[in-house]
Amino acid sequence: MSLRPYHVLIVDDEEGMREELRELLTDEGLVVELANDGIEGLEKLRNSHFDVAVVDLRMPRMTGLEMISHVDAEEIDTYVIILTGHGDKNDAVQALKLQETVKDWFEKSSLDAKTLIKRVKRLAEGLSFEEIDRLFAGITKAE
Numbered sequence: 001m002s003l004r005p006y007h008v009l010i011v012d013d014e015e016g017m018r019e020e021l022r023e024l025l026t027d028e029g030l031v032v033e034l035a036n037d038g039i040e041g042l043e044k045l046r047n048s049h050f051d052v053a054v055v056d057l058r059m060p061r062m063t064g065l066e067m068i069s070h071v072d073a074e075e076i077d078t079y080v081i082i083l084t085g086h087g088d089k090n091d092a093v094q095a096l097k098l099q100e101t102v103k104d105w106f107e108k109s110s111l112d113a114k115t116l117i118k119r120v121k122r123l124a125e126g127l128s129f130e131e132i133d134r135l136f137a138g139i140t141k142a143e
Helices: 015-026 038-047 064-073 089-096 113-124 129-142
Strands: 007-011 031-035 052-056 079-084 102-107
Touching: 007 015, 007 038, 007 113, 015 031, 015 113, 031 038, 038 052, 038 064, 052 064, 052 113, 064 079, 079 113, 102 113
Parallel strands: 007 031, 007 052, 052 079, 079 102
Antiparallel strands: none
């Protein structure tokens, strides 16, 4: 259980999708902010901390892939989940190559809300128990 609420940024040019995701995630106790496109999303990520950003790939002005590339290059500390409404797996695969930043992707047409919520929460929590054990093992060996 977190001592603070997790913060999630939804970046999507479709108002209906933004509002649907906001409702789903706020019902789970998450703090959600919205951005209409990649430019607005990137500015919000630069100026505030978000545990997870849920980003649409196809948007006007700046695509999700362009935004994610900036996030990765600027080493902005947030995990990204990709949404695609066009089934464009090639873009999703390209984005997933940014392994430090992009952690998962979902197609809007077959979006499973429970799975998305579970994934957002898991990423927002940060380190897994296996990662914590591995870190402590490294510290113990160093002593």
